[in-house]
Amino acid sequence: xxxxxxxxxxxxxxxxxxxxxxxxxxxxxxxxxxxxxxxxxxxxxxxxxxxxxxxxxxxxxxxxxxxxxxxxxxxxxxxxxxxxxxxxxxxxxxxxxxxxxxxxxxxxxxxxxxxxxxxxxxxxxxxxxxxxxxxxxxxxxxxxxxxxxxxxxxxxxxxxxxxxxxxxxxxxxxxxxxxxxxxxxxxxxxxxxxxxxxxxxxxxxxxxxxxxxxxxxxxxxxxxxxxxxxxxxxxxxxxxxxxxxxxxxxxxxxxxxxxxxxxxxxxxxxxxxxxxxxxxxxxxxxxxxxxxxxxxxxxxxxxxxxxxxxxxxxxxxxxxxxxxxxxxxxxxxxxxxxxxxxxxxxxxxxxxxxxxxxxxxxxxxxxxxxxxxxxxxxxxxxxxxxxxxxxxxxxxxx
Amino acid sequence: xxxxxxxxxxxxxxxxxxxxxxxxxxxxxxxxxxxxxxxxxxxxxxxxxxxxxxxxxxxxxxxxxxxxxxxxxxxxxxxxxxxxxxxxxxxxxxxxxxxxxxxxxxxxxxxxxxxxxxxxxxxxxxxxxxxxxxxxxxxxxxxxxxxxxxxxxxxxxxxxxxxxxxxxxxxxxxxxxxxxxxxxxxxxxxxxxxxxxxxxxxxxxxxxxxxxxxxxxxxxxxxxxxxxxxxxxxxxxxxxxxxxxxxxxxxxxxxxxxxxxxxxxxxxxxxxxxxxxxxxxxxxxxxxxxxxxxxxxxxxxxxxxx
Numbered sequence: 001x002x003x004x005x006x007x008x009x010x011x012x013x014x015x016x017x018x019x020x021x022x023x024x025x026x027x028x029x030x031x032x033x034x035x036x037x038x039x040x041x042x043x044x045x046x047x048x049x050x051x052x053x054x055x056x057x058x059x060x061x062x063x064x065x066x067x068x069x070x071x072x073x074x075x076x077x078x079x080x081x082x083x084x085x086x087x088x089x090x091x092x093x094x095x096x097x098x099x100x101x102x103x104x105x106x107x108x109x110x111x112x113x114x115x116x117x118x119x120x121x122x123x124x125x126x127x128x129x130x131x132x133x134x135x136x137x138x139x140x141x142x143x144x145x146x147x148x149x150x151x152x153x154x155x156x157x158x159x160x161x162x163x164x165x166x167x168x169x170x171x172x173x174x175x176x177x178x179x180x181x182x183x184x185x186x187x188x189x190x191x192x193x194x195x196x197x198x199x200x201x202x203x204x205x206x207x208x209x210x211x212x213x214x215x216x217x218x219x220x221x222x223x224x225x226x227x228x229x230x231x232x233x234x235x236x237x238x239x240x241x242x243x244x245x246x247x248x249x250x251x252x253x254x255x256x257x258x259x260x261x262x263x264x265x266x267x268x269x270x271x272x273x274x275x276x277x278x279x280x281x282x283x284x285x286x287x288x289x290x291x292x293x294x295x296x297x298x299x300x301x302x303x304x305x306x307x308x309x310x311x312x313x314x315x316x317x318x319x320x321x322x323x324x325x326x327x328x329x330x331x332x333x334x335x336x337x338x339x340x341x342x343x344x345x346x347x348x349x350x351x352x353x354x355x356x357x358x359x360x361x362x363x364x365x366x367x368x369x370x371x372x373x374x375x376x377x378x379x380x381x382x383x384x385x386x387x388x389x390x391x392x393x394x395x396x397x398x
Numbered sequence: 399x400x401x402x403x404x405x406x407x408x409x410x411x412x413x414x415x416x417x418x419x420x421x422x423x424x425x426x427x428x429x430x431x432x433x434x435x436x437x438x439x440x441x442x443x444x445x446x447x448x449x450x451x452x453x454x455x456x457x458x459x460x461x462x463x464x465x466x467x468x469x470x471x472x473x474x475x476x477x478x479x480x481x482x483x484x485x486x487x488x489x490x491x492x493x494x495x496x497x498x499x500x501x502x503x504x505x506x507x508x509x510x511x512x513x514x515x516x517x518x519x520x521x522x523x524x525x526x527x528x529x530x531x532x533x534x535x536x537x538x539x540x541x542x543x544x545x546x547x548x549x550x551x552x553x554x555x556x557x558x559x560x561x562x563x564x565x566x567x568x569x570x571x572x573x574x575x576x577x578x579x580x581x582x583x584x585x586x587x588x589x590x591x592x593x594x595x596x597x598x599x600x601x602x603x604x605x606x607x608x609x610x611x612x613x614x615x616x617x618x619x620x621x622x623x624x625x626x627x628x629x630x631x632x633x634x635x636x637x638x639x640x641x642x643x644x645x646x647x648x649x650x651x652x653x654x655x656x657x658x659x660x661x662x663x664x665x666x667x668x669x670x671x672x673x674x675x676x677x678x679x680x681x682x683x684x685x686x687x688x689x690x691x692x693x694x695x696x697x698x699x700x701x702x703x704x
Contacts, residue, residue: 005502009500012496012499012500013500016488016496020485020487020488204485208481208482208483208484208485208486209479209481209482209483210483210484210485211483212447212450212452212477212479212481212483213477213479213483213497213544214500215451215452216450216451216452216472216473216475216477217472217473217500217501217502218500219469382447382452382453384481
């Protein structure tokens with residue numbers, strides 16, 4: 001079933017934009033380079049984090065083996081992970097420590113264990129082991145005194161401090177903030193880059209006058225929409241590739257302990273890219289249509305680029321002051337919401353109503369911009385020569 | 399003459415204080431090669447853009463077969479803009495297929511026509527080359543192919559011969575005649591008046607956006623004042639300057655070119671020449687299009703009709 005003729009035109013134009021750009025060396029190598037940098041950055045983070053969560057391989061032999069499970073249970077899993085190994089003898093354990101196969105070899109009596117390490121033992125592990133050994137000694141003494149260590153242990157276990165969690169999500173919060181800033185940065189770079197591509201694409205057609213041929217067979221606004229859609233899809237493809245690379249790297253290196261944050265952030269980021277791109281692409285296209293030479297693009301897109309950069313910088317303040325009313329307002333009003341809202345969604349600060357308001361305002365802004373941009377573009381795109389003044393572009397007369 | 403082919407009725411276009419096109423009316427019939435002549439800035443490109451719908455006229459109508467021209471028909475006009483327009487980084491064949499589809503061809507028809515025209519212009523093996531890598535002449539050929547590739551119902555070519563080598567001029571002329579013979583009206587503008595004279599069935603000359611002459615080359619020749627070449631070698635210089643109703647246009651050795659007022663009898667001029675001695679030549683001057691053009695540029699606009 002063929003598309004409506006109008007849609008077919010838009011499709012043909014979008015397809016040309018998409019295929020010629022995706023095939024270009026710039027896109028292919030740019031995406032590979034960008035993905036490599038992104039993965040490298042995440043891996044670097046993973047290395048930094050893995051320094052924090054150390055895995056300690058401990059070998060046990062003889063009676064000391066009873067300490068193995070309590071040690072594993074006692075170690076804080078988010079900081080120290082204990083790998084338990086059985087070794088045949090103390091000598092065997094020491095040999096393995098020398099070889100680097102083990103970090104520590106525990107042998108001898110449970111109440112006075114020998115611990116062989118290369119040069120140092122992780123302080124948490126050391127403290128835990130030491131406490132367990134003291135416990136074993138205590139149990140033995142209690143038994144010797146005729147008391148039942150089981151009863152006493154139960155009583156001791158019942159006695160505990162009462163922990164009040166003032167900020168239970170603090171660790172998660174940090175991770176979320178990092179992800180949020182990351183998403184905002186990626187969006188801001190993409191909006192800037194692909195917005196600029198739209199402006200360049202418009203000026204290219206104007207500069208080499210093919211626009212005259214195109215406009216003899218296509219309506220100006222269809223040319224505009226096709227171009228915006230085609231270039232937008234190229235950006236979406238690139239961001240999707242980057243998002244998948246990021247997610248794959250994150251899951252491979254277990255950078256964040258909350259796996260859903262990454263997926264949610266990437267999906268949310270892609271959806272917001274679509275909105276943000278359409279918003280800026282229309283403005284960049286209209287701006288581009290007002291000049292005739294590539295050299296002059298800066299004049300009209302410079303202020304727009306500043307705006308995108310500004311919204312990104314504003315996001316840092318918003319992250320630091322998530323509950324400030326100004327932050328809430330900025331996160332729902334276009335063009336600020338385009339970078340700030342996806343960031344805030346990733347940090348977990350955005351409430352559902354805020355997201356809905358933000359989307360509604362953005363869609364409304366896009367509808368308005370669509371009319372404005374189509375009008376400016378239609379009136380300007382055939383005017384070759386000096387920069388078209390805004391009043392001319394708006395009224396369509398000289 | 400209305401009802402068939404292209405018709406412009408009282409087209410007007412103003413850019414600020416500049417009247418680019420004023421009350422321009424003419425028609426182009428199917429099967430006709432129509433030359434559009436005028437100095438730079440005379441309004442040729444503006445008029446062509448208005449016909450294409452790329453520009454909006456301030457007034458007047460453009461008709462095709464008696465009905466206002468619409469977008470669907472405009473899509474079937476093959477257009478070659480004065481400033482060449484192609485995507486430099488797109489491959490020649492791909493570009494032609496794309497433009498054909500934009501003008502409404504199916505993907506299959508676009509591919510077939512692209513191959514056909516590339517072959518016709520000897521560019522078959524350049525189909526996968528980027529346009530920017532082709533020579534200037536070959537880029538021009540691709541540009542013309544872009545106007546032809548969707549089997550247009552009318553051709554509008556703005557300076558199609560500018561910068562072409564003689565061989566390319568010949569192949570382009572051939573294609574234009576072929577299309578016209580197939581019933582497609584061909585409108586083209588050119589500064590090369592000898593080419594226009596050779597190729598066109600009819601010519602429109604415009605100046606400052608106004609039509610100053612319209613008709614076949616022969617009709618336009620007949621419109622000017624009578625001019626005669628007289629070679630009277632025995633006569634001294636200036637023998638003719640005293641004759642009533644006669645102006646000396648040019649002197650070439652012993653020959654003079656005279657322009658006669660409509661009321662002046664050429665036989666009296668001949669008698670005057672014979673009075674000076676032998677007359678070796680007395681013939682009517684057939685003006686070239688260049689002469690007609692120059693004349694038209696100096697004359698007050700005439701409301702010429704075909």
